[in-house]
Amino acid sequence: MELKILSEDSHLTKMAMAGKLDIQGEQAIGDDFRNALLRNNSNVLLDMTQVSYLASLGIRLLFKGAKDLAAQGKKLVVINPQPMVEDTLSSSGTAKFIPIAKSEEDALKLI
Amino acid sequence: MATAVFTTPNTMSDVGELVARADAFFNSRLGSPRLMYKANLVLEETLTNIVKYAYRDPEVHTITVRLQAYDPTLTIVVEDDGIPFNPLDQAEPQEKNHITEQAVGGLGIHLVKHTAKTLTYKREGGKNILTIRLES
Numbered sequence: 001m002e003l004k005i006l007s008e009d010s011h012l013t014k015m016a017m018a019g020k021l022d023i024q025g026e027q028a029i030g031d032d033f034r035n036a037l038l039r040n041n042s043n044v045l046l047d048m049t050q051v052s053y054l055a056s057l058g059i060r061l062l063f064k065g066a067k068d069l070a071a072q073g074k075k076l077v078v079i080n081p082q083p084m085v086e087d088t089l090s091s092s093g094t095a096k097f098i099p100i101a102k103s104e105e106d107a108l109k110l111i
Numbered sequence: 112m113a114t115a116v117f118t119t120p121n122t123m124s125d126v127g128e129l130v131a132r133a134d135a136f137f138n139s140r141l142g143s144p145r146l147m148y149k150a151n152l153v154l155e156e157t158l159t160n161i162v163k164y165a166y167r168d169p170e171v172h173t174i175t176v177r178l179q180a181y182d183p184t185l186t187i188v189v190e191d192d193g194i195p196f197n198p199l200d201q202a203e204p205q206e207k208n209h210i211t212e213q214a215v216g217g218l219g220i221h222l223v224k225h226t227a228k229t230l231t232y233k234r235e236g237g238k239n240i241l242t243i244r245l246e247s
Contacts, residue, residue, distance in 0.1 A: 088152065092222055
């Protein structure tokens with residue numbers, strides 16, 4: 001599992017994840033993800049194009065991050081999840097609270 | 112039909128290793144990527160739940176997983192000697208209107224119930240035995 005910070009400032013943080021966001025994946029990138037959110041306290045665009053799998057520990061990571069951002073009036077938007085990952089986001093109820101966009105352009109409109 | 116049996120101690124890192132071994136079985140025995148995804152999801156969620164909630168002592172316990180692949184179906188049987196726990200009795204997570212009001216976590220069993228074609232539970236010989244049947 002890999003997390004890349006593509007750009008970051010006080011208004012917007014752009015990140016991309018790649019790999020399986022399972023137990024081991026969450027252990028691999030969880031702290032970096034949380035720290036990036038804390039460091040910038042900005043809106044976040046998270047590109048999930050390369051994430052092939054999402055389990056509840058990964059959902060918890062995303063949801064807790066989004067919830068902390070929401071308390072500061074900020075948003076986390078997920079970009080372009082693969083169909084099964086998007087299905088997991090939807091069936092878990094997470095998609096109700098974390099917007100999903102097909103592109104960065106669409107994601108920016110949701111912030 | 113292909114079968115496999117795995118055991119793991121009740122720690123999160125060991126469970127992660129078992130899921131990786133089971134994934135190799137799924138890759139070699141299941142033709143459908145969708146079924147593989149579902150198999151990984153329900154197995155990981157079930158085992159994670161056992162590690163987090165089934166035991167109230169510090170001892171090491173053994174969890175057993177039996178897999179039976181008969182494409183396009185897969186049966187997963189998980190046995191643990193933790194406290195009695197029937198996932199079918201668990202209420203669905205309460206959904207709030209705003210993210211700041213929504214509780215974090217508690218989704219694992221919900222995902223298993225949503226993903227499984229059938230789910231049966233019995234308590235036998237001091238063990239929880241959960242049988243999960245999946246279809247692609």
